[in-house]
Amino acid sequence: MSSTLRDSAPRGPAAARPGLGLDDYQTVELLAAGLVRMHLNRQHARQRLGPEDRIGSSGALPRAWRTGVTRLWWTALAQQVNWPGDDLDVISACRHPLGSWPIRLGLAEGDREQVLLEGDDLSEFAEQSVALAGRQDVEAELVENRVFALLMATSQANGRTLQEIQAAYVTLRLLLVHHPVLSDLDVIKQVQAMPAAAEGEPYVKDLVRAAYRLQPAPGTVALRLCDHCGNPMATPLVRCQVAGCPGRAAPRTVRTLEGYWVQNRATRRFHHDAGLVEERLFRGAEALAAQLAEDGCPVQVTLERYPLMDTWDGSLHFTRGDGTSQCWLFDAKDTVSATLLGRCFSPPPEPEATRRFLVLAQHRATPAYRADLERELHGRVRGITVTDETAFLRQAGQHARRLGGRA
Ligand SMILES: [Zn+2]
Incomplete structure (x- = not known):
């Protein structure tokens, strides 16, 4: 970690904090968790009652929200601002950048541009803050966590040994990354390959x-998908909206039996979109290994995806001719807020490794982002190198050549 980055600027949370002692990131996390809870309540109500109501318009408000609003009220009092009036005031503010609120929140510059709600939908920033904070009051009900639990259960049911379970996990995890849209024929094939069943x-x-x-569409269906990441794209969008995806809308015909499956929003955001940076690193690592082999490098580089059932996103093994080997572990992150990532990142101690890396998606890794992240990690997380996609792969190549005596 570079100390020049860490020391670079008198900006960010510590500098902006208005001196009340309340942690404004916690306030924002509480409001986001409250919004998620309202969203879940609304879904339950819709299942029971049918017609949809607007966010915050019915029922008792969640405790996280109440606490968040109370904290806003205290902050406003300390800043001598007469705000907020009622909950609808705050819900309306959630649709505007956090930096434009009537009170000053001690947030990093990049986070001050974020909104919590886009219309009635949770923003990426809000959803990630809830996921990162591990809010127990909503966690079990979040679709992304249910999907993760089912990934584990499906892998375990379809393998007899640890290796088989791990292999099944990687296949299913990559299915979510590679296929935001699936024909029902693909699902039938996948069931044939992994037939374990309960009842x-x-x-x-x-x-x-x-x-x-499931979208019913028997026979064939003409879709408009991103030609790079495969996400469905509505007209008139031409460029893919996923951060860091260079793709464009392209027509694709899908053959079906009765219809095709489209990822729900939470799966798309937390499993597909978040997995794209992992997939880029996997491809880059494999290309590097092939290049080194072609150059006659005596050190063999092998990639392991999602080792120990996703304890880390990946590991690189550098094996010398005498069979001795070194291991680098990496986690790849594409998170909107560097501060939230830094506050919540806690690398698992296992497995044994020579080095551990937090690899930032290239489109996030600006100097300001790294400064915010490293400020939060500083003193709390040790033994982790923060880097970006390109630098990580370059370092891996240099390391292999050095080990092989070809630096
Ligand atoms: Zn895309």
């Missing part, structure tokens, strides 16, 4: 049902 229902089917929605 006659294949686990794979359960997983697909939790992560995707």
